[in-house]
Amino acid sequence: xxxxxxxxxxxxxxxxxxxxxxxxxxxxxxxxxxxxxxxxxxxxxxxxxxxxxxxxxxxxxxxxxxxxxxxxxxxxxxxxxxxxxxxxxxxxxxxxxxxxxxxxxxxxxxxxxxxxxxxxxxxxxxxxxxxxxx
Amino acid sequence: xxxxxxxxxxxxxxxxxxxxxxxxxxxxxxxxxxxxxxxxxxxxxxxxxxxxxxxxxxxxxxxxxxxxxxxxxxxxxxxxxxxxxxxxxxxxxxxxxxxxxxxxxxxxxxxxxxxxxxxxxxxxxxxxxxxxxxxxxxxxxxxxxxxxxxxxxxxxxxxxxxxxxxxxxxxxxxxxxxxxxxxxxxxxxxxxxxxxxxxxxxxxxxxxxxxxxxxxxxxxxxxxxxxxxxxxxxxxxxxxxxxxxxxxxxxxxxxxxxxxxxxxxxxxxxxxxxxxxxxxxxxxxxxxxxxxxxxxxxxxxxxxxxxxxxxxxxxxxxxxxxxxxxxxxxxxxxxxxxxxxxxxxxxxxxxxxxxxxxxxxxxxxxxxxxxxxxxxxxxxxxxxxxxxxxxxxxxxxxxxxxxxxxxxxxxxxxx
Numbered sequence: 034x035x036x037x038x039x040x041x042x043x044x045x046x047x048x049x050x051x052x053x054x055x056x057x058x059x060x061x062x063x064x065x066x067x068x069x070x071x072x073x074x075x076x077x078x079x080x081x082x083x084x085x086x087x088x089x090x091x092x093x094x095x096x097x098x099x100x101x102x103x104x105x106x107x108x109x110x111x112x113x114x115x116x117x118x119x120x121x122x123x124x125x126x127x128x129x130x131x132x133x134x135x136x137x138x139x140x141x142x143x144x145x146x147x148x149x150x151x152x153x154x155x156x157x158x159x160x161x162x163x164x165x166x167x
Numbered sequence: 168x169x170x171x172x173x174x175x176x177x178x179x180x181x182x183x184x185x186x187x188x189x190x191x192x193x194x195x196x197x198x199x200x201x202x203x204x205x206x207x208x209x210x211x212x213x214x215x216x217x218x219x220x221x222x223x224x225x226x227x228x229x230x231x232x233x234x235x236x237x238x239x240x241x242x243x244x245x246x247x248x249x250x251x252x253x254x255x256x257x258x259x260x261x262x263x264x265x266x267x268x269x270x271x272x273x274x275x276x277x278x279x280x281x282x283x284x285x286x287x288x289x290x291x292x293x294x295x296x297x298x299x300x301x302x303x304x305x306x307x308x309x310x311x312x313x314x315x316x317x318x319x320x321x322x323x324x325x326x327x328x329x330x331x332x333x334x335x336x337x338x339x340x341x342x343x344x345x346x347x348x349x350x351x352x353x354x355x356x357x358x359x360x361x362x363x364x365x366x367x368x369x370x371x372x373x374x375x376x377x378x379x380x381x382x383x384x385x386x387x388x389x390x391x392x393x394x395x396x397x398x399x400x401x402x403x404x405x406x407x408x409x410x411x412x413x414x415x416x417x418x419x420x421x422x423x424x425x426x427x428x429x430x431x432x433x434x435x436x437x438x439x440x441x442x443x444x445x446x447x448x449x450x451x452x453x454x455x456x457x458x459x460x461x462x463x464x465x466x467x468x469x470x471x472x473x474x475x476x477x478x479x480x481x482x483x484x485x486x487x488x489x490x491x492x493x494x495x496x497x498x499x500x501x502x503x504x505x506x507x508x509x510x511x512x513x514x515x516x517x518x519x520x521x522x523x524x525x526x527x528x529x530x531x532x533x534x535x536x537x538x539x540x541x542x543x544x545x546x547x548x549x550x551x552x553x554x555x556x557x558x559x560x561x562x563x564x565x566x567x568x569x570x571x572x573x574x575x576x577x578x579x580x581x582x
Contacts, residue, residue, distance in 0.1 A: 048366065050347060050348065050366055052311065052314075052348065052350065053311060053314045053315045054314050055201070055202055055203055055313070055314040055315075055317055056202070058203050058314070058315075059202045059203045059205075059206040060206075061504075062177070062203065062206040062207050062211065063206050063209075063211060063212055064211055064212045064213050065213075065501070065504060065525075065526075065527060065528060066213060066526070067212070101507065101508070101509045102508055102509065113348065113349055114349070115349070115363070117348075120366070122348065126504075127503070127504050127508070127528060130504070130505065130506060130507050130508055131507075131508045133507035133508075133509075134507065134509075135484075135488060135507050135509035135510045137479075137484050137485065137488075139479055139480075139485065140479055141275055141276060141467065141479040141482030141483070141484045141485050142275075142276045142419070142482075142484070143276065143484060143506070143507050143510065144419070145276070145415075145419060145507075146366075146415065146416065146419045146420075147366050147367060147419070163528070166508065167503055167508075167528045167531060167532070
């Protein structure tokens with residue numbers, strides 16, 4: 034355990050937008066409990082500036098939390114050519130759904146594609162497993 | 168290879184040109200299907216067992232227990248249906264009626280508003296075959312078919328050489344993506360065909376398009392390349408057969424459908440535009456049509472004697488949030504995977520029945536699990552494509568599992 038374990042990790046507020054991915058979706062069809070599905074689902078795609086702000090490297094794990102849930106996922110560089118600081122992308126999955134606000138304002142449609150989380154380094158913590166989510 | 172073509176039930180495109188090879192009565196090879204369809208047809212690696220309270224049992228005992236749960240419930244929820252055959256959906260409606268239950272499907276938090284508007288005649292629509300043969304301007308709005316419906320662009324919307332579009336995508340078709348990020352579909356449309364908007368900026372963009380189509384300077388509260396938008400308006404005005412594929416990005420961004428209605432009205436006053444909702448699961452549209460035929464509503468229904476109640480309070484999300492139901496039967500869906508965890512937690516507090524070919528996150532929490540044959544591979548039936556066209560689905564291989572329709576029929580009879 035390094036000295037860094039005792040320092041508080043910087044926290045950043047992120048707006049999450051979800052999307053679909055055919056590779057992740059196919060892995061789900063094969064087995065929602067499989068390693069491939071977890072590997073392709075438990076990720077967040079960030080702007081490089083947000084990666085710096087969080088004092089992490091690409092591939093490190095991040096804690097994402099809000100008042101509805103908390104998950105640990107792997108941080109990736111989005112690779113988009115436009116800047117999207119403060120907005121991050123997650124593939125639609127039980128990991129993103131663990132953080133989606135339950136209040137639908139009476140409409141019956143939660144904000145699956147637009148919600149906020151607080152992100153901080155998981156300091157090497159393991160990605161949340163599917164069975165921990167349910 | 169079998170001298171026959173089959174239907175892929177991997178998504179609501181219901182591609183009907185699938186070739187297969189069998190070996191020892193099992194599906195050995197699947198030709199033509201996309202990555203997702205191939206995975207779907209090959210079947211999952213974790214088939215569901217017939218069980219009651221975690222103990223394996225026979226199908227008769229499981230059906231008896233399921234019927235008992237529903238009979239003893241005062242307000243059961245019958246939910247799912249998007250990955251069920253139309254026959255099973257009709258039986259589900261019977262069960263909901265018999266038990267004074269809530270009935271809802273995934274369209275309730277997905278494409279419901281678009282399908283509803285089409286079925287009420289408020290949005291002009293067309294078929295995917297019309298798109299293949301006639302469409303010259305195609306807009307993917309908040310939709311990314313390259314990932315959600317991998318054969319959409321190649322089979323119907325962009326790349327085919329249709330009867331009136333023999334020069335194909337190179338000369339005869341213009342594809343446009345309107346989205347909050349540069350999706351894989353946007354990459355295909357190219358820089359000139361991609362319009363990036365902010366999250367929830369759709370309604371303003373629609374208003375701006377109406378202005379541009381009316382020859383006015385478009386205005387939005389966010390930065391917008393006005394020249395590019397005026398160029399878009401010019402492309403849309405010249406369209407002979409235009410189509411908007413409405414994805415969840417658009418559906419979730421609109422607080423109401425008025426901006427879309429205004430845009431469609433304007434487009435149809437200057438050219439010829441249609442809208443098709445990008446339904447995901449293979450028979451979501453089928454459920455909407457079946458329930459509409461029975462009740463006049465496409466989803467979010469509660470039966471109460473002879474009365475049919477309808478509204479957001481009868482949606483699966485609100486029913487679970489408000490703890491308004493006291494048992495649940497889930498078929499052809501996995502709410503623990505697709506809904507917010509905080510909403511579905513209540514399913515663990517009530518008796519739960521799951522009918523599916525595979526283990527799901529929801530089946531892990533179920534009191535009764537009943538495996539059914541995989542529609543399109545192990546059993547046949549019918550389904551409704553995303554554009555409203557009914558498709559017959561054939562069985563490919565034999566199975567000792569009952570079809571989803573047979574299971575629902577037997578539960579209904581046992582009530």
